Every structure is written in structure tokens, then in C-alpha cells.
Amino acid sequence: MRVREYPDFFIYRDEKRCTNCKLCIKECSYGVHFYDKKTKRVLSDESKCVGCKRCEVMCPTHALSIQKNPSSFRENALWTETYIKNIYKQAETGGVLLTGMGNPLPYPIYWDKMLLDACQVTNPSIDPLREPMEIRTFLGRKPDALEVEKKAGKNILKTHLPPQIMIDYPVLFAAMSYGALNLNVHRALAKAAEELNILYNTGEGGLHPELYKYGKHTIVQCASGRFGVHPKYLKAGVAIEIKIGQGAKPGIGGHLPGEKVDKEISKTRMIPVGTDALSPAPHHDIYSIEDLKQLIYALKEATEYQKLVFVKIAAVHNVAAIASGIVRAGADAIVIDGFRGGTGAAPTMVRDYVGIPIELAIAVVDDRLRKEGIRNQVSIIASGGIRCSADVVKAIALGADAVYIGTAALIALGCTLCQHCYTGKCPWGIATNDQKLRKRINPEKGSQRLINLVKAWGHEIKEMLGAMGINALESLRGNRERLRGIGLNEKELSILGIKHAGE
């Protein structure tokens, strides 16, 4: 007995426009389109379509249109199409539902319930085209105070500052491993980070030898699988990120299917070709906060206290207390990844139902660290669902020092959020190591698109700052007076620490 597959998408092919050129067959990595010799026509099998829209965009005569399948089940508020289809799938396979990218469900999006302030009359707005507008940011531990001594009429700084990383935009590229992404995408990210004077993150898959030259703009990740971690790697970047968790799958380790592990990836990850790269859920040397402290200091010792150590956690219910512990354990930056954060592969149940929104997490972490008087000892990097420069501004006003973008960076490279990264067949050449598919990303052009995106956001951030009458980003950081809630209840306002619009 086999339940029929109900396609998610409907492929409309305009017969008048289609020239049977077969390009769609070549472009689709899921084998949707095929040539029917009998009728001498290109036909499509909709049941295989993931809705990536590659064929639609590439079709030279615009003959294709991918639409949501208009065919539907009998309406049922409880048993929606998604649940029905998922049960069919699991009844068929007995497996865990897998998915990619971030949580798509209609939970509240707090970004869209916060509005920004601007100046009128009493303080002049500042025009970033005519006046300096500073968005430079420093990541790292800051002392409570500086000691300045006067010697022979000159002021001399007596305090030695711990290492700081200077970035020109408060936007970094999030951890996405080599393996989940191919080398061309990593090349594009690294090059763009260098050009923008920001940072990209290796993710947990090690660092390809070719990319060591971008070290000044690299964060190397050390995750529970320790793939590709060796002394040279740890010293390769400017910071080491200990990945405890990620927003898309809090409490779950990484998973790179063996099919994606080719010769080069096996070398970089230091595992045999074709084996699954499974990161354990916890680090097996971290079973509590004191163990984390030991790892932080082990990494600092190994790198002679020259590198910053970041700790990345998923935003979960108790995030504020956990963050406080991480600061006290010696981390230089804490990365909080909200439940909208993306992934190359995650169990659907975990992605969709575990974790909390990043907006609330930033607010409670910043508050908690201030109450304890330790906010200056750490930088906060927020990630998971940052879609535009206004989201960046809101994240910083809530208390973040900078943000990570992952999904947004991939969209800049062509990703259409079809959520099938885990198949390794990404038709856009992003989440795939397929020899042919990966050529679809040109590192040069890709990096230019990433540079364009971040520069455009930079301009917009400056415009918004100028409108607020602020000419340095540090005056926005944690400045919740410049935010107002819209349509939020008292509890939400109090957690976010903002007033309602009109107040």
C-alpha cells in the first residue's frame, strides 16, 4: 500500500512559449523536468518539485511559472496540509522529518512590532551625506574604567586593553560550515568579509587551506564534533567561536550527511570520505559551566591570549542566566541565536518548536548583564532572522553590539528558501558540493553581491541614525528610548524594556 504523493507546487508551462530547449532539465537538480520522446515535449513531474524557482528564472522564454499547488485537502483548521503530508511521509519511511533553513511558522515577529524614533525641531536630524556618521564597532572585553595619568602636561593611558576586533559594519557573516556550503560560497564570504572589514565564520567544518589568507577576517568555530580543529586552525583567525548550540536546533548537534563528504571536505574535516559527520549534542568535555570555562581558557592558552573567544548559544528560556555564566566563564563575546536561525539540516520538530525569539533574548540578556554590572565585559552578537537594516538597528537598540547574518547572506547569493539544503542538491549551487552544481556560484560575483548588500545596509543604518540625531553607533547601542512597541501587551513591552508607541 502506498499513499500517493501530493505535490506542494504546481508547474505551469506555457506551451506557446516553451521551445523544448531542455534547459530546465539541466537546471533542475531534483529531476522534475524530463523529455518525453513520444510526444517530443518537455514535461514535468510536480511531485519532485521543491519550489526553488531555478527553472523559472533560467527559462529563456519565460515559459515556466512555479505556483503553490491550488489543489487542496478539505479545509480543516487543525489538520492542515503540512501535518497531513508529514504523517504520510513518516508512515512511509519511519524516519525523522528533516528540513533546512530557519523556522517558517507564523510566530510573532517582534522586529515588526517595534518602531524607530526620529528627530523633529528640538534636536536636528543629521545628514549622513554631509556629516560624519560612525558605525565602526569593537568586539571584545572592555575594562570598567581606564586609568589616565598626567605626565609633563600629557595624558598617558596606563590601562592595557584586552584584544579588540574592529569591524566597519555591525554585521558579520554567520557560521555556515565548509561541507554544508561549498568552497565557492566560502570564497565569496571570505573575500566579502575582507573587503568590508568585517568577519565571516568558518562554521564547524574546519578551514580550507586556500582560505587561511583571510585570517584577519575569520572566526574559526570549535563545535562539539571538533571537526578540522588543530593548533594552526585555532590560530588562523582573529576569534574562536565555541558553538554550544544554534537557534535552528537548540540542544542538537550538527549533521553532515556522508554523501556531502568528498575528498577535500574529508581532508578539511579530518574524517574519512563518505562518512557522516555527526556532532554530538553536547560537547563531551562540557557538562557544566565550569567545563566551559576550562575550554575557554584552554583555547586562550593555546593561542597565547591573542584571540577572542566567542561562545554561541541558542536562545532558550533561561538564556539570561546562561549568558551571565558564560561571561563569568571568561568569554569575550556571546553569540545568541534566535529560533528563526537557519541551518543546513535539522529535525523539523526541533526547528519549529524549540527556542525563543531573538528580540526577547537580546533584551533579557542585555538587562541581566547590566544588572550584574558585567555588560562591558562582553560583546553581544545577535543572530537568527535578521532580514534588513532596520532589524539590525532594532537589535542594536535592544542591546546587541553586532549581528550575524546567515540566511540573508545566502539570499544575496540566490537562495530562495526552498528549505531543502539537507538534500545536498541545491540548484543554486549554495548548499551543495556537487561538482557541477557548485560551479553555479562564482566567488568573485558572489562576493560582490555580499559586499553590495552589507554596504547598502550600512547606508541605511546611517540614514536611520542620522534621522535619530545620533552620529555614532555606540549611542544607539542599548538605547531603548529610541524604540516603541506597536500592538504589544504589557508583558512583552516589559521584557523588551520599551514603551508603547504614543508614550
Added chain:
Amino acid sequence: MCGLTGFLHKKRKEISGDLIATSITNMRERGNGLGGGFAAYGIYPEYSDFYALHIMYEDNLSKAETETILKENLYIAYQEIIPQRQTPFISTPPILKRYFVKPKSALSPDDEIVKEVMNINLHVKGAFVFSSGKNMGVFKGVGFAEDLANFFRIDEYKGYIWIAHTRFPTNTPGWWGGAHPFALLDWAIVHNGEISSYGINKRYLEMFGYHCCLLTDTEVVAYLLDLLIRRHRLPIEIACKVLAPPFWDEIERMSEDEKKLYKSLRIVYGSALLNGPFAILFSFKDGLVGLNDRIKLRPLVCAETKDMAFMASEECAIRAICDKDAKIYVPRAGEPVIVRLEGGTD
């Protein structure tokens, strides 16, 4: 819009309040009658070892409650109603009293006083300590500055440093506690402008135990000065560079030592940067400082004679009280003008 003026006599010659009243009256245009005030140094020589607490009360209840707290923690040498003159232009003033006090505990008396001030302002409804320095005092309220000068009998005080303010409130309500100067210990500050970074300045100060409760952005400046200069012991000019730091491209052009210093200041004290338009005057027992925001969005002019220094929002306020031939100049954006008494300490 607001108006500021201030002067200092470098040899500590005590000058009657008439002079400051004349100066501030000349800028009536810059106020709207919703606030004005004065601060003077050297006015309480007979109690110069005591902290002079000026407190306003909305009612007798808050007064009784506050006085219980004061008696508990402080030794009170003398107390009285602040002398006033009847004037038709000042209506419904609060109860205004002054107390000359010393903390009972001998450890760090300054910190004890700050704690008392914060405690009363935060927890006693209807009571506000608006002046808490030694041998200095703040007089302020709702009204035009010249009417308040008359009301507080400013002409009867003699001081070697004076600052004054006339207010045109925009963001925050015009009420007696919200008038300038704002003061904490010996610091007194008058401010023209709007602090767009208030939200973070306030949260930064909270980390160090300061609580902003006077409903106005200027309050943060007083507390920042106390934090930077008294507690972190930064030289005054460096504290000014924290409030109005040089731009990064200026820092890039500095010598290596200076670059290191200014870069570190911005990295560590970013949350103390005062962003938005401002001109401020702040005074302390040994001097007077004028400072503009880093793109000079508010006016500030200065003049110096052999014995005196003047700073004001407008030239007319200085011309009215200063020698005709005194050279008046305009300080650059973010460049502090610091004048110290002769023989004073930093």
C-alpha cells in the same frame, strides 16, 4: 532652545549675584518662563565643611519622611527655609529648605552623600534633593530666570563662580525639579540641547549605581561627570573627550600615543558619549568648563579677561557684564574650554 551663562573669578573674588542675573536676563528670548536657575560657589563660608543639601518638597508629608531619613544617617549642623522674596511672577513654589550636614559614617563621605541623595530622590515621593555640594548651592524653579533671581534673593549671595540657565523645555515637563542647574556634590551643570543618547547613558549609569529620576536628560551629564572625574579619576579634559569624542578620522591622524588613548576612550566609554545637540557649562569648586557637542549644534561663546572668564550661549550675555575690550571667541565643536581658579587642583 535654552540659554546658559557663567563666569568665574580666578582669584576667588566674591561677586554678587546681580551680575549673573543681568547676564541671564539679557537672553530672555531663549527661555519661555518654564524654568530657570543659578548655582554659586563660595556662598556658605561659615558652613564650608558641611554638605549643603537644598531640598524641595511637594508637601509636609514628604518633608517629614525625608527629615526622618536625614536625621538617621546625617549629622545636621543647621537647617532653615531657603530665603525667598514675594513676587507675583513666581507661583506655587514647593517647600524649599536647606540643611548643612555631614555623614555619620566616616568612610568616603562623598559616596555617603551620593547614596543619600539617590535614596531620597528615588524613594521619597514628592521630595527632591537638588543641591548637595560644599560651600555651594543651586537655586532653581519654574519661571523666568530674572524672576527666580528675585524670588531666591540671588543679589544677596556672593560667589566666585556663578552659572545660570533659562529654560525652554521641549521634551520633558517644566517643573521645579526639572529646572537647571543639575547638581551632585560639587558638580553643577546647565545644559542647552537634547541628549539623543539619553537611553543608553542612563542605562550605563545604572550599572554604576546612579538612578535617573528627575525626568530630564540633563541629569545624566551631572552623574557622568561624577563617575568619570571623581570615581574614575579621569582628568577633566579627558572626561570632556569622553562626552564629546573626536571622530575616528581625527583619531587616525593623531600621534601613536594619542591614538591609543583616544581609541581606548571610545572603546571603553562609548556608552558615556553624549550624542545630540548640546552646549553645557559645568562648574566645580575649582573651576568652570564649557563644552559643545562634537558637531556644534548649539551656540557657545567665551571671553577671558585678566581675572575673569565668561561663557554663554550668546555674546550679548557676556557683553552685558564684561569689559568692552574683552576678546570674545567661539570654541570649536567638542573642544572643552576649561578655566581653573589660581591655586586650584585638578
